[in-house]
Amino acid sequence: MAPHALFTRKTKKGLFALSFLLVFAVLVAACGGSQKQVSHKQVPLAIVPNTGGDFTRVFNPYQVSTTTYYGAQGLIYETLLFFNRLDGSEKPWLATSYHFSSDATSITFTLRQGVKWSDGQPFTSDDVVFTLNLLKKYPAMDLNSIWQFIKSVSAPDASTVLVTLNKPFTPLLWYLGGQTYILPRHHYSGVGDASQYADPNPIGTGPYILKSFTPQIYIMDKNPNYWQPGKPEVNEITFPAFDSNTSAELALNHGQIGWTGLYIPNIQQTYIKLDPVHNHYWFPPSDVVMLYLNTAKYPFNLLPVRQAISYAIDREQLDKVGESGYEPAASPTALILPANKSYLSPDYTNTTFQVDPNMSAQLLTSAGFTKGSDGIYADKNGKKLSFAINVVSGWTDWITDCQIMVSELKAIGINASVNTMAYDAYYNALQMGTYNVGMSYTFPGPSPYFLYDSLLRSSNTAPIGQQANTNFERWSDSATDQLLSQFASTTDPAVQQQAMAGIQKIMVEQMPTIPLTNEPYWSQYSTAHFTGWPDPNHQYALPSPFMAPDDEIVLLNLHPVG
Amino acid sequence: MRYLLRRIGFYLVALWASVTLNFLIPRLAPGNPAETMMARLKGKISPQAQHALEIAFGVNHDPLWSQYLQYLNNLLHGNLGISITYFPTPVSVVISQELPWTLMLLGIALVISFIIGTLLGVIVAWRRNSTLDAVFSPLFTFFSAIPYFWLALILLYILGYLLNWFPINGGYDTSTTVPEWSPDFISSAIQHGMLPAFTIVISSIAAWLLGMRNAMITTLSEDYVLMAEAKGLSQRRIMLTYAARNAILPNITAFALSLGFVVSGALLTEIVFSYPGVGYALYQAVENLDYALIQGLFLIIAIAVIGANFLADLVYIALDPRVRLERN
Numbered sequence: 001m002a003p004h005a006l007f008t009r010k011t012k013k014g015l016f017a018l019s020f021l022l023v024f025a026v027l028v029a030a031c032g033g034s035q036k037q038v039s040h041k042q043v044p045l046a047i048v049p050n051t052g053g054d055f056t057r058v059f060n061p062y063q064v065s066t067t068t069y070y071g072a073q074g075l076i077y078e079t080l081l082f083f084n085r086l087d088g089s090e091k092p093w094l095a096t097s098y099h100f101s102s103d104a105t106s107i108t109f110t111l112r113q114g115v116k117w118s119d120g121q122p123f124t125s126d127d128v129v130f131t132l133n134l135l136k137k138y139p140a141m142d143l144n145s146i147w148q149f150i151k152s153v154s155a156p157d158a159s160t161v162l163v164t165l166n167k168p169f170t171p172l173l174w175y176l177g178g179q180t181y182i183l184p185r186h187h188y189s190g191v192g193d194a195s196q197y198a199d200p201n202p203i204g205t206g207p208y209i210l211k212s213f214t215p216q217i218y219i220m221d222k223n224p225n226y227w228q229p230g231k232p233e234v235n236e237i238t239f240p241a242f243d244s245n246t247s248a249e250l251a252l253n254h255g256q257i258g259w260t261g262l263y264i265p266n267i268q269q270t271y272i273k274l275d276p277v278h279n280h281y282w283f284p285p286s287d288v289v290m291l292y293l294n295t296a297k298y299p300f301n302l303l304p305v306r307q308a309i310s311y312a313i314d315r316e317q318l319d320k321v322g323e324s325g326y327e328p329a330a331s332p333t334a335l336i337l338p339a340n341k342s343y344l345s346p347d348y349t350n351t352t353f354q355v356d357p358n359m360s361a362q363l364l365t366s367a368g369f370t371k372g373s374d375g376i377y378a379d380k381n382g383k384k385l386s387f388a389i390n391v392v393s394g395w396t397d398w399i400t401d402c403q404i405m406v407s408e409l410k411a412i413g414i415n416a417s418v419n420t421m422a423y424d425a426y427y428n429a430l431q432m433g434t435y436n437v438g439m440s441y442t443f444p445g446p447s448p449y450f451l452y453d454s455l456l457r458s459s460n461t462a463p464i465g466q467q468a469n470t471n472f473e474r475w476s477d478s479a480t481d482q483l484l485s486q487f488a489s490t491t492d493p494a495v496q497q498q499a500m501a502g503i504q505k506i507m508v509e510q511m512p513t514i515p516l517t518n519e520p521y522w523s524q525y526s527t528a529h530f531t532g533w534p535d536p537n538h539q540y541a542l543p544s545p546f547m548a549p550d551d552e553i554v555l556l557n558l559h560p561v562g
Numbered sequence: 563m564r565y566l567l568r569r570i571g572f573y574l575v576a577l578w579a580s581v582t583l584n585f586l587i588p589r590l591a592p593g594n595p596a597e598t599m600m601a602r603l604k605g606k607i608s609p610q611a612q613h614a615l616e617i618a619f620g621v622n623h624d625p626l627w628s629q630y631l632q633y634l635n636n637l638l639h640g641n642l643g644i645s646i647t648y649f650p651t652p653v654s655v656v657i658s659q660e661l662p663w664t665l666m667l668l669g670i671a672l673v674i675s676f677i678i679g680t681l682l683g684v685i686v687a688w689r690r691n692s693t694l695d696a697v698f699s700p701l702f703t704f705f706s707a708i709p710y711f712w713l714a715l716i717l718l719y720i721l722g723y724l725l726n727w728f729p730i731n732g733g734y735d736t737s738t739t740v741p742e743w744s745p746d747f748i749s750s751a752i753q754h755g756m757l758p759a760f761t762i763v764i765s766s767i768a769a770w771l772l773g774m775r776n777a778m779i780t781t782l783s784e785d786y787v788l789m790a791e792a793k794g795l796s797q798r799r800i801m802l803t804y805a806a807r808n809a810i811l812p813n814i815t816a817f818a819l820s821l822g823f824v825v826s827g828a829l830l831t832e833i834v835f836s837y838p839g840v841g842y843a844l845y846q847a848v849e850n851l852d853y854a855l856i857q858g859l860f861l862i863i864a865i866a867v868i869g870a871n872f873l874a875d876l877v878y879i880a881l882d883p884r885v886r887l888e889r890n
């Protein structure tokens with residue numbers, strides 16, 4: 001009987017005893033967990049910038065893997081300047097000042113005195129020159145292609161850095177001052193190929209230092225050597241790993257997360273209502289979602305067709321039905337308002353999109369299209385006005401938007417349809433120009449120049465079949481290029497203003513792409529333990545924890561409650 | 563012995579074939595990793611970064627056969643390459659940090675589910691048409707018929723979120739413990755693993771139960787069972803050594819196969835509970851065209867499946883005298 005001992009009654013009892021023990025152990029553990037220390041120790045702030053699963057120990061701020069660059073940029077490694085993308089203003093940071101030469105071909109940075117790396121070594125112009133030269137040596141790290149514009153970098157003395165450009169190019173300041181994270185020479189010079197270096201134990205000038213790391217959570221403590229006295233006031237921050245928004249949302253509702261940037265549908269009901277005093281969100285506009293029409297193809301090269309499509313779209317419907325009311329209609333100028341308000345041309349202060357199906361009909365008729373017996377417009381050769389709108393499968397809000405647009409277009413006599421694609425294929429079609437119509441985002445910056453430049457400059461496009469980085473609609477117009485160059489080559493705000501007004505005129509009158517809605521920066525936060533967050537009345541930095549170095553500015557403005 | 567050698571030869575060929583497919587299939591997908599990464603970051607970084615990423619990820623332009631030879635050579639030296647998703651972390655680090663979680667959670671859940679399911683299968687077949695049979699068979703079939711994702715979400719929402727009986731996410735309590743061999747950590751890990759394991763067990767038990775039940779019913783009608791009863795053997799002995807031992811063979815095969823697939827992780831469980839594991843890493847690897855990580859993970863899966871099958875072969879030899887006799 002020995003082989004069947006497992007099934008005898010005696011061992012069954014044993015199994016029962018074992019499972020009781022297990023349940024008991026779990027209960028004890030559960031009780032232990034709920035007895036939170038009621039000391040006056042400050043609660044750590046848990047931040048979830050994004051949900052991407054477990055982390056790996058990578059704190060090189062020039063590694064843009066999908067997981068751990070949050071915290072390395074800004075909290076550990078800092079920039080020379082801070083640009084507030086909500087109003088275009090700039091703040092001195094590691095550099096106390098900068099000035100352009102009168103012909104805009106060189107920039108001189110004066111560095112802050114008394115800044116130390118977290119290991120106690122002084123921060124000097126050597127570090128800045130080293131960092132910039134590192135980006136030249138390893139183009140894989142030069143994420144903003146700044147060396148396309150830089151001729152040379154030098155340090156006349158320990159607190160001055162001179163960057164010489166190969167042509168006048170003022171927008172470089174954003175990438176150079178606002179998005180280049182300064183590395184310590186003594187730490188990075190010995191690591192070999194820095195573009196392949198993970199930097200597991202970072203040494204920065206920023207307000208936080210890495211305290212501990214596991215794949216499920218990493219913890220940062222305040223840097224005692226930080227150059228702003230008394231800051232940061234948040235002693236400890238944690239970054240827990242989450243695989244999905246649903247799971248992070250439950251933790252947020254349980255108060256386990258203090259700051260995050262999730263897309264949460266129906267946020268009033270699902271988050272704010274749980275604790276209306278402490279739970280908050282703020283969604284300022286980040287970029288313009290566009291309906292890209294491939295202007296290298298017929299009939300999208302015809303302005304009346306583009307305008308007719310635009311007149312058919314009810315952007316308020318997109319906002320209300322497709323986007324839970326988070327994405328107000330875009331400005332016809334493609335400016336992000338109110339962030340770019342100072343650049344808004346006086347001609348367009350009150351210009352908004354109108355829904356006007358009659359206008360669509362008139363435009364199509366004037367362009368030689370006639371309505372067939374099936375109610376669909378066709379051109380003189382009988383070719384029907386018919387196209388599919390490409391959108392990414394799984395991006396449910398955009399799919400809803402496309403379905404709304406399709407029904408509106410059908411109503412005016414255009415046979416549109418929705419084409420959901422895997423995003424590789426979708427993005428590839430946009431870049432290669434092998435699409436007709438697609439819904440996609442734009443690339444913003446601290447001034448409207450960046451969105452316009454990526455969207456409209458002819459050097460950012462390519463013929464169909466070749467890769468266009470950002471100018472997906474394939475707009476190629478010398479007047480546009482000239483205006484962009486005019487902005488980029490001067491330091492005179494009045495001339496820049498004029499250039500931007502010119503581009504707005506092109507956007508409104510020639511409609512290279514069709515602006516739809518303003519996509520927001522997502523952010524949710526709780527004031528239960530910390531206050532001082534950016535909100536509509538305090539627009540000092542972007543509120544999303546995934547935007548750097550804004551995350552640093554936000555943390556430096558927080559105060560513990562009580 | 564000859565049987566065993568032949569099996570080993572077969573498994574070596576199978577391993578080579580899977581390693582080769584492993585190399586080929588990811589490369590048939592269109593696109594390149596830099597483009598995919600740009601799309602995933604959705605405008606959060608500047609458009610110029612695409613060029614930098616292409617350099618960083620070092621797209622290999624050698625002919626395919628030469629890449630294949632490099633790949634085999636690297637494999638033989640245990641070099642799995644660098645992951646792009648977790649750049650610049652080596653694939654071996656990613657796997658070693660995720661695999662233990664998967665092995666523990668799924669391994670334990672599988673064993674529990676197999677034991678309970680098979681035992682219940684034996685019992686309900688022995689007492690078929692009893693209340694036991696009428697309750698358990700449809701009940702567990704019902705649970706397995708509910709889409710797992712939904713079942714797990716509902717259980718998480720009710721048992722974890724509303725009732726607070728279980729933690730709602732993670733592999734352990736990150737605010738009080740760190741991964742180490744301490745009682746605190748182990749009890750925290752058990753506590754966090756219980757709900758995910760429970761959802762896996764109740765959704766998978768039906769397969770074991772029904773498989774065992776059906777095999778038992780067929781076996782029970784065999785002459786030797788009748789003979790055992792005629793000999794007046796005890797009911798338990800007939801049930802376990804005459805019927806169950808013969809009926810369990812198909813379940814053993816299925817168990818071995820499942821054991822092999824344990825290392826592929828449980829993507830849905832990981833997503834619902836934000837539980838660490840290989841499934842999510844594999845998902846990310848596929849999303850990001852991370853060839854190195856895909857290959858590394860599939861290699862582990864192939865080895866595990868082939869190893870588990872080999873194990874099943876050995877168990878068969880032990881359990882089923884017919885296999886031994888035929889081969890000798």
